[in-house]
Amino acid sequence: MERVDLNGEDTVFTRTGEFADRDAFTAAGWCAMERSLEVVGTRSAMMLVREAFYGGRRFDDLVRRTGLAETVASKRLRQLVADGLMERRPYRVPGARTRHEYVLTDRGRALFPLFVALMRWGQPADGGRRGVELVHAGCGEPLVPAVRCEAGHDVSVGETEARLAPR
Numbered sequence: 001m002e003r004v005d006l007n008g009e010d011t012v013f014t015r016t017g018e019f020a021d022r023d024a025f026t027a028a029g030w031c032a033m034e035r036s037l038e039v040v041g042t043r044s045a046m047m048l049v050r051e052a053f054y055g056g057r058r059f060d061d062l063v064r065r066t067g068l069a070e071t072v073a074s075k076r077l078r079q080l081v082a083d084g085l086m087e088r089r090p091y092r093v094p095g096a097r098t099r100h101e102y103v104l105t106d107r108g109r110a111l112f113p114l115f116v117a118l119m120r121w122g123q124p125a126d127g128g129r130r131g132v133e134l135v136h137a138g139c140g141e142p143l144v145p146a147v148r149c150e151a152g153h154d155v156s157v158g159e160t161e162a163r164l165a166p167r
Contacts, residue, residue, distance in 0.1 A: 012157055012158075012160075013157070013160050013161065013162040014160070014161045014162070015161075015162050015163070016161050016162070016163045017163045017164060018163075018164045019162055019163045019164045039079075039080075039083045039085065040085070040111065040114075042076065044066070044068055044072050044073070044076045045076050045079070045080060046118070047066040047068065048062055048066060048068075048073065048076055048077060048080060048086075048102075049080070049085065049104070049108065049111060049115065050066075050115070051065050051066055052086065052102065052103070052104045052108065053104070053112070053115055054132075057101035057102055057103060058091075058099070058101050058102075059073070059074070059077070059099070059100070059101075059102070062077070062102065077102055080102070080108070081102070083107075084105055084107045084108075085104065085105060085107050085108035085111070086102045086103060086104055086105060086108055087102070087103050087104075087105050088100045088101075088102055089101050089102075089103055113145060116134060116143050116144075116145050117145035119131075119132070119134060120143075120144065120145055
């Protein structure tokens with residue numbers, strides 16, 4: 001097994017199997033992170049997802065709360081719907097025409113761990129500006145992102161092996 005040592009820093013992942021020879025292939029075009037970023041890798045997409053987690057549903061509200069231009073929000077919402085992260089649902093206020101709201105799907109809700117991780121990572125280290133804090137409703141303690149294997153063990157980056165998934 002080859003240990004990866006980036007610029008003399010501590011080892012990050014252990015590469016195993018076919019993945020140990022990084023020069024034998026490229027991840028471009030098939031990497032899971034690359035596919036994920038194609039869907040949610042823009043600031044506008046994550047701002048709309050954020051507002052959906054905060055309870056925003058209606059287009060005008062989403063535009064106002066994100067500060068996005070209507071054209072940008074409209075294009076990104078269409079993409080989020082096409083990618084299965086949001087569902088477009090009709091609603092009608094009495095006396096007005098039918099409009100649509102945007103609701104997170106199960107696939108969109110599956111972004112919650114990423115949402116928590118990005119929020120925690122983006123908090124100022126100096127405790128400066130106030131912002132939204134996500135807490136457990138049961139005890140009031142702040143949420144923390146965690147990485148676990150499917151058997152339930154907490155796993156650090158140094159305990160991680162990277163390998164090519166079986167076909």
